[in-house]
Amino acid sequence: MTERNLLNDPCWSAKDLGEPLPSRPHAVSVALPRWKDVIDYEEKAPSCINSLKAIYPRFGFHPFVAEVARKSLAFHGESHQSSWPYPNRASALSAQQYCHRKCSDCSSKIKDFLGISCLIVDQRSSPSAKAFWQHTGLGLSSREAAIVLGREKRPSTSDGHRARDELLNRLANIYDCHSSLIRLHRSGMAALTTILSGIYCIKGTSSTLQIGFPYVDVLKLPQIIFQGSDLIVQTKLSHIKKEIDKKNPAALIIEIPSNPLLRCIDLISVSKLAKDKNIPVIVDDTIGSSINVHLTPYADVIFSSLTKSFAGRGDILAGSSVISPYSKWKKELTEIIPKVALSTLSDSDAIELELTSRDVKDRLKRLNTSCLKLKEKLETKKEVSKILHPQHCKNFNSLLKEGGGYGCLLSFELKGGIEESKRVYDSLRVNKGPSLGTNFTLVCPYVQLAHFKELKWADSCGVSEHLLRVSVGLENEDELWSRFNSAI
Known part of the structure; x- marks a missing residue:
């Protein structure tokens, strides 16, 4: 695959539908260049789905993973079933147990294929298997699939260990803590899955409480896979205290800042409140980045999608969890998390992540600056009705x-509403598709992608269906602005 320079030659027009972003074998995003393409993607229109050369790995099977799944079914003579490849038996068993909780007479089996543990289920349980795959992020990675298929060479175990050690030390420097408090995961959601499993061992099985409108799967994971989660979008401290008293949750889950509204609750005050109530605080710093913000004094555990700005390249799925050195649950979590973690980041993914994250601090500073400059220029446009960004x-x-800075993400709305958003989106000469934190600018109508079947609910939470979310990349700042200015 010849790599396309997405800074100068973005995937933005109709002919680019389905192109991988970036043009690499393990891309985690895909070009949806027109508003129509986004709707067709959500409605599973064959004309769109059949054009996709990539997909975000938790929302569907990467082509290599899909091939492993197909071949496992053929090998075991299970053509009318569905197969869900996992890196080990423990992860597949957890998925199987979830399917049986959802359907007690589910027909399922775990079969070995090329050293991979495949959960094979009947068609009735395929939706449950898909939900577990998507929300937990525990599935087989595309690099692992490529290796077992013989498409890529398996790296040495020692190289994998070395890469993980380097990554742990790099993260320890960012979080200012000992590397023993940090764990690598195969996705950000796998990190949260592990954290919640550990929290429930300590706190029991009551539901969690999400504060502030969140990224979709951060809410769905505890709601669907675990013991439930309540959401409060009214973030005044008095209201939060009232809800905590009423619900007595197992943990609080907070994004710093939130996605896609880029809002930040009063974490310092909420942390004090939670400590008084003996409730752990889980913080997602994917967007804000702990390169920019200091969170360990206020969070008991922090998780992050390293897929995003930490990796930057857009072709590695990875995550991390960090136990705060100041947490009252530090000892318990340090003991429990290794026991409940079902897998770790693979050797091949760790090696690539270590390589691409070497410049993360300098790169993020550039992204901070470029995003802030684009935000300030958008403020001069009379057509823009609202800009969402953490600066103020x-x-x-x-x-x-x-x-520290404010990260690479902003969102904006246009005075002309959804029709104007469609026009601007279609004519915007930047890469368009899901994900964020890439070295190339990436725009999407976020609410259409994340909440297509619940647009009215999202609107009731103050999240507009015509909002455009922008992950600013490393393009020349003047050139990037000319593209936005021209489209608007």
Whole structure:
């Protein structure tokens, strides 16, 4: 595959539908260049689905993983079933147990194929198997699939260990803690899955409480896979206290800042409140990045999707969990998390992640600056009705490290509503598709992708269906602005 320079030659027009972003074998995003393509993707229109050369790995099977699944069914003579490849038996068993909880007479089996544990289920249980795959992020990675298919060479175990050690040390430097408090996972959602499993061992099985409108799967994972989660979008401290008293949750889950509204709750005050109530605080720093913000004094455990700005390249699925050195549950979590973790980041993914994250601090500073400059220029456009960005959020600023910035993400709305958003999106000459944190700018109508079947609910939470989310990349700033200015 010849790599396309997405900074200068973005996938933005109709002919680019389905192109992998980036043009690499393990791309985690895919070009949906027109608003129509986004709707067709959500409605599973064959004209769109059949054009996709990539997909976000938790939302569907990467082509290599799909091939492993197909071949496992053929090998075991299970053509009328569905196969869900996992890196080990423990992960497949957890998925199987979930399917049986959802349907007690589910027909399922775990079969070995090329050293991979495949959960094979009947068609009635395929939706449950898909939900577990998507929300937990525990599935086989595309690099692991490529290796077992003989498409790529298996790296040495020692190289994998070395890469993981380097990554742990790099993250320890960012979080200012010992590397023993950090664990690598095969996705950000796998990190949260592991954290929740550990929290429930300590706190029992009551539901969690999500504060602030969140990224879709951060809410869906505890709601669907675990013991449930309540959401409160009213983030005044008095209201949060009232809800905590009423629900007595197993944990609080908070994004710093939230996706896609880029809002930040008063974490410092909520942390004090939670400590008084003996409730752990779980924080997702994927968007804000702990390169920018100091969170360990206020969070008991932090998780992050390393797929995003940490990797930057857009072709590695990975995550991390960090136990705060200041947490009252530090000892318990340090003991429990290794026991409940079902897998770790594969050797091949760790080696690539270590390589591409070497410049993460310098790169993120550039992204911080470029995003802020685009935000300031968008503010000059009379056609723009609202810009969402953390710059003037006092709660976010209270967490800033010295020299820290505001991340690579902003969202905006246009005065012309959804029809104007469609026009601007279709004519915008930047890469368009899901994900964020890539070295190339990436735009999507986020609510259409994340909440297509619940647009009215999202609107009731203050999240507009015509909002455009922008992950700013490393393009020349003047050139990037000319593209936005021209489209608007």
